[in-house]
Amino acid sequence: MQAVLWSVLKLLIVLTFILLNAMLLIWLERKVSAWIQLRLGPMRVGRPQGWAQSIADVLKLLFKEDIVPSRVDKVLFVLGPIIAFMPALMVWAVIPFGPNFVSADLNIGVLYIAAIGSIGLMSIFTGGWGSNNKWSLISAMRSAAQLFSYEVPLVLALIGVVMLAGSLSLTDIIRAQQETAWYILYQPLGFLVFLIAGIAEVNRTPFDLSEAESELVAGWHVEYSGLRWAMYFLAEYGNLLALSALAATLFLGGWTAPFGLDFIPPFVWFLLKTYLFVFVAMWIRWTFPRVRIDQLMDLSWKFLIPVALLNIALTGIGITIFS
Amino acid sequence: MSYVRNVANVVATLLVGLRVTLREWFSRSITLQYPEQRWELPRGYRGHPVLLSDEEGKTKCTACGLCVRACPTDVITVKGAKGEDGKRVATEWVLDMSRCIQCNLCVEACKFDALAMSDRYELACYRREDLLYDMDTLLELGRGDGVAAITVGDKL
Numbered sequence: 050m051q052a053v054l055w056s057v058l059k060l061l062i063v064l065t066f067i068l069l070n071a072m073l074l075i076w077l078e079r080k081v082s083a084w085i086q087l088r089l090g091p092m093r094v095g096r097p098q099g100w101a102q103s104i105a106d107v108l109k110l111l112f113k114e115d116i117v118p119s120r121v122d123k124v125l126f127v128l129g130p131i132i133a134f135m136p137a138l139m140v141w142a143v144i145p146f147g148p149n150f151v152s153a154d155l156n157i158g159v160l161y162i163a164a165i166g167s168i169g170l171m172s173i174f175t176g177g178w179g180s181n182n183k184w185s186l187i188s189a190m191r192s193a194a195q196l197f198s199y200e201v202p203l204v205l206a207l208i209g210v211v212m213l214a215g216s217l218s219l220t221d222i223i224r225a226q227q228e229t230a231w232y233i234l235y236q237p238l239g240f241l242v243f244l245i246a247g248i249a250e251v252n253r254t255p256f257d258l259s260e261a262e263s264e265l266v267a268g269w270h271v272e273y274s275g276l277r278w279a280m281y282f283l284a285e286y287g288n289l290l291a292l293s294a295l296a297a298t299l300f301l302g303g304w305t306a307p308f309g310l311d312f313i314p315p316f317v318w319f320l321l322k323t324y325l326f327v328f329v330a331m332w333i334r335w336t337f338p339r340v341r342i343d344q345l346m347d348l349s350w351k352f353l354i355p356v357a358l359l360n361i362a363l364t365g366i367g368i369t370i371f372s
Numbered sequence: 373m374s375y376v377r378n379v380a381n382v383v384a385t386l387l388v389g390l391r392v393t394l395r396e397w398f399s400r401s402i403t404l405q406y407p408e409q410r411w412e413l414p415r416g417y418r419g420h421p422v423l424l425s426d427e428e429g430k431t432k433c434t435a436c437g438l439c440v441r442a443c444p445t446d447v448i449t450v451k452g453a454k455g456e457d458g459k460r461v462a463t464e465w466v467l468d469m470s471r472c473i474q475c476n477l478c479v480e481a482c483k484f485d486a487l488a489m490s491d492r493y494e495l496a497c498y499r500r501e502d503l504l505y506d507m508d509t510l511l512e513l514g515r516g517d518g519v520a521a522i523t524v525g526d527k528l
Contacts, residue, residue, distance in 0.1 A: 085393045089403040336393040337386070352379070 059152050063141050071286040072103040074327065078286075081331040113275035118181070121272065125179025130273065130280035133172035136165045137287030144294050145220050147304050147315040158219040159211055162295060163204045166250060169288060170196040173252075173259060176281070177269035188268035191342060192259035195249060198349035199256075203246040205357035209239040209364045210299045223303040231307075233300040235367075238360040240300050242353050247296065248330055249349070251288040255337040258345060289330060290323065297322035419492040420469055421478050422514040423507065424485060431511055432486035433462035442481035447471045462486075465507040470500060488514065 083090030095101025177189025249256035304315035435452020
């Protein structure tokens with residue numbers, strides 16, 4: 050009984066954590082973009098620093114009219130945002146927040162995450178196809194091509210980590226890093242590939258071709274408004290957070306404390322490392338312009354995949370020599 | 373080999389870009405929080421003309437009408453009468469701010485130093501009639517700070 054209650058409680062904590070963080074990330078993104086562009090960003094709603102801006106935005110979106118355009122495929126149109134939200138939440142099931150704080154410690158955690166990640170594409174395609182809008186459809190097609198291409202290097206980059214840890218479970222990977230060192234030291238190439246492919250996976254600039262405001266208006270969510278649009282938006286930031294948490298777990302030792310700084314609780318370390326990647330992703334977003342579609346494909350197939358394969362080969366050679 | 377060099381070049385240029393944004397990230401914002409923070413106006417700033425008063429707080433205007441003549445958009449209305457000491461003094465001085473082009477010609481025309489340009493720039497109001505500034509208003513504004521910091525141009 051107590052075990053059931055505890056797991057339900059964990060689930061609730063994780064859910065609240067993600068939703069609050071997604072809102073925080075939206076605010077943070079606006080702030081970071083403003084700082085990089087020598088602006089101040091939101092300042093008026095909530096002092097100091099306009100902290101309540103996201104809350105105000107969400108409230109506004111909640112009260113907006115629920116518009117379903119007349120000639121959309123209604124089932125798909127309604128389903129799209131729901132599917133978008135699902136993988137963003139599901140990924141968190143296997144991510145350890147602390148030594149004993151993981152909702153479901155699957156022994157195939159990494160594989161699970163790779164599988165869940167590809168559902169995100171379904172949501173974009175569902176929404177894009179269901180909207181009955183050419184921009185949405187173009188965006189959905191692009192997104193499909195992009196995510197297929199970048200799933201491959203992403204998973205190949207994860208293989209190096211799995212080879213070193215000898216396990217697919219995220220908890221085991223963290224334990225293995227605790228015994229040796231953070232895998233970013235052993236896997237710099239793998240980390241680089243993971244970072245690039247990861248940013249492409251969550252559809253962020255410079256790889257946000259499916260959103261491309263300047264050509265596709267808003268991409269697959271042109272027809273969406275109000276709460277449905279908010280769900281797509283929150284899912285996007287939920288995905289970013291999940292990616293950052295994954296990067297922190299796989300390459301920066303997750304919740305383990307570096308330099309023997311054990312007095313800071315593991316949960317805080319996990320958050321710090323996660324937000325480090327969030328900042329890096331935002332930094333990259335506000336630095337680089339969007340790539341062209343052919344450049345996008347070239348980068349994946351002609352650069353990331355060979356490099357990821359090279360990384361696997363090097364890791365294999367290293368393991369054979371040193372063990 | 374050229375492939376490797378190309379990749380190295382690309383990575384280097386990307387890092388240059390990242391360095392630029394990182395530098396801007398930690399430099400001061402140039403945004404001014406307008407209603408709370410204000411600009412420091414340049415010394416020659418010309419708002420609209422206001423009336424200056426003498427030591428006793430009365431207008432220096434004698435209703436000679438030179439400003440009315442100088443005004444290119446014909447927005448000044450002046451009426452005068454003989455004061456107690458026998459000198460002419462303005463009784464009515466109205467500026468129609470809806471048409472004033474803030475050209476400074478009235479100030480240059482005035483022989484009695486009764487006019488100056490103020491540095492007032494927040495002129496928005498709800499009704500058109502509110503843009504007709506009467507003598508009391510203009511005198512009051514003329515007693516404020518930031519008036520007639522310098523007079524632009526020579527007196528005619």
